[in-house]
Structure formats: C-alpha cells, structure tokens
Amino acid sequence: MRIIFLGPPGAGKGTQAGLLQERQGLTHVSTGEMFREALANGSPLGAEAKRYMDAGELVPDKVVIGMVKERLGQPDCAAGCVLDGFPRTVPQAEALAREVEIDLVIDLRCDLAAVASRLEGRRVHLPSGRIYHVDSKPPRVEGQDDETGEALIVREDDRPETVARRLKVYEEQTAALLGHYQSAGTPPVASIDGMHEVETVSAAIVAAIEEVKKNA
Known part of the structure; x- marks a missing residue:
C-alpha cells in the first residue's frame, strides 16, 4: 500500500503518517526529514533544499525527485509507504506516477488560519525530533524538552513570516494537486477533515x- 498525503503545512500530515507507520507498518517517507538528514550529513542537495525551505518556498523538482527516488x-x-511532503506540484506527481504505483491519495482539509496558528506555536527538540505546541501539547517546563531538559527551538519554517509564505505557496501551487488527482480518477482520493482530534x-x-x- 502506497499512500500520498495532501494538505497545507500544519494539517497534521506528519503526525498521521507516523501513526500509520506505527500501526500499519507503512514506512513514513518525509521529504522534510530527508532534507534535514541530508543537511546534517553534509549533503550538497540537503544544503540547497534548506535554502528554499527556510524561505518558505518549494524546493525545485530536480532536487526533490532525485532524493525521493533514492528513498x-x-x-x-518495499512493503508500503506514506509520502508526506511529496509530490507538491503536478509535474512532481506526473514524475512519481512514472516511477511507482500509488494506491490512495488522502486530502487533509484544514482552515488555513487555524493551521497558521498550529505552525507558529510549534516548538522542536532538534536532536530527537520531538515536537511540542505552546497551546495543545506544551512541555512540562516551558522551553525545555521533557526527556532531556534541553532547549526547544522554533524552526525557521515555523516563524510567522515564513508560515505566511508557505501557505501562500500552498494555495498557489500545491493545492492544484487535488484537482489533478480528482480529474485523473486514479488513484482514489479520500477527503478528510483534518481539524478534528488526532485519533x-x-x-x-x-x-x-x-x-x-x-x-x-
């Protein structure tokens, strides 16, 4: 089973993909995480991708597609995966279709003002990847990771000005993907309200x- 998640930044795609990995055995393939790992490992592609991510812009197709194909x-x-963060454009979707069969597209519908609040309130413990939120999932001690006591940070792509750009990019480019898949008729598309509780x-x-x- 190969699944694509669509939806704006902050819709909960990463959270839900993680649950599918834990409960269904489907590998969570996050392009954002791939870029961060590539940067940490000194990859030129990772460094190039980070420049776009920090500015709230889409990473060019040639960079993303090469990394995703390898992943x-x-x-x-081999047994199945959930793609979180790819494809983001119709050309990427077309390139992906030439490489691998997709069984299901899940569209997480969200109010954009609400997801902006979700993103701006996120705090991250970089070494572990643990994510908190100042309102919905605060750490036990403000600004500190629950397990290590180390500092939490605001990622560059969660800062208000970057969030605004990310959502604008989504509206202008990524949202067209839903129409692409609906028009194609295959794989099937399931539209789900992403504003409900996680479970x-x-x-x-x-x-x-x-x-x-x-x-x-």
Whole structure:
C-alpha cells in the first residue's frame, strides 16, 4: 500500500503518517526529514533544499525527485509507504506516477488560519525530533524538552513570516494537486477533515485504507 498525503503545512500530515507507520507498518517517507538528514550529513542537495525551505518556498523538482527516488528504492519501502511532503506540484506527481504505483491519495482539509496558528506555536527538540505546541501539547517546563531538559527551538519554517509564505505557496501551487488527482480518477482520493482530534482523523484514514483494500 502506497499512500500520498495532501494538505497545507500544519494539517497534521506528519503526525498521521507516523501513526500509520506505527500501526500499519507503512514506512513514513518525509521529504522534510530527508532534507534535514541530508543537511546534517553534509549533503550538497540537503544544503540547497534548506535554502528554499527556510524561505518558505518549494524546493525545485530536480532536487526533490532525485532524493525521493533514492528513498523509495530502500528495502523498508518495499512493503508500503506514506509520502508526506511529496509530490507538491503536478509535474512532481506526473514524475512519481512514472516511477511507482500509488494506491490512495488522502486530502487533509484544514482552515488555513487555524493551521497558521498550529505552525507558529510549534516548538522542536532538534536532536530527537520531538515536537511540542505552546497551546495543545506544551512541555512540562516551558522551553525545555521533557526527556532531556534541553532547549526547544522554533524552526525557521515555523516563524510567522515564513508560515505566511508557505501557505501562500500552498494555495498557489500545491493545492492544484487535488484537482489533478480528482480529474485523473486514479488513484482514489479520500477527503478528510483534518481539524478534528488526532485519533478521529486517524480512524477516518484507516477506514479509507480499508475501503481501498476491499475494492482491490
């Protein structure tokens, strides 16, 4: 089972993909995480991608597609995966379709003003990747990771001015993907309200997956 998540930044795609990895055994493939790992490892592609990410802009297709193709070829993706953050443009979707069959597209619908608040309130412990939120998931001690006591930071792409640009890019470019997949008719598209509680959204996603399996 190969699944694509669509939705604006802050819609909960990473959270839901992580749950599918934990509960369904589908590898969570996050392009954002791939870029951060590539940067930490000194990869030129990672450094190039970071410049665009920090500015709230889309990373060029040639950079993203090369990294994603390599990632999908790794053994842990053989049994299935969830793509989080790719594709983001119609040309990327077309390139992906030439490389791998996708079974389901999940569109997480969200109010953009609400997701802006979600993003701007995020705090991250960089060494572990643990994510907190000042309102919905605060750390036990303000500004400190629960497990290590180390400092939490605001990622560059979660700062208000960058969030505004990211959402603008989504509206102008990435949102067209939904129309592309709906027009194509395959893979099937499941539209789910992403503003509900995490477990409610998760249950709706699992139901959509089971429906695809039933009709396979």
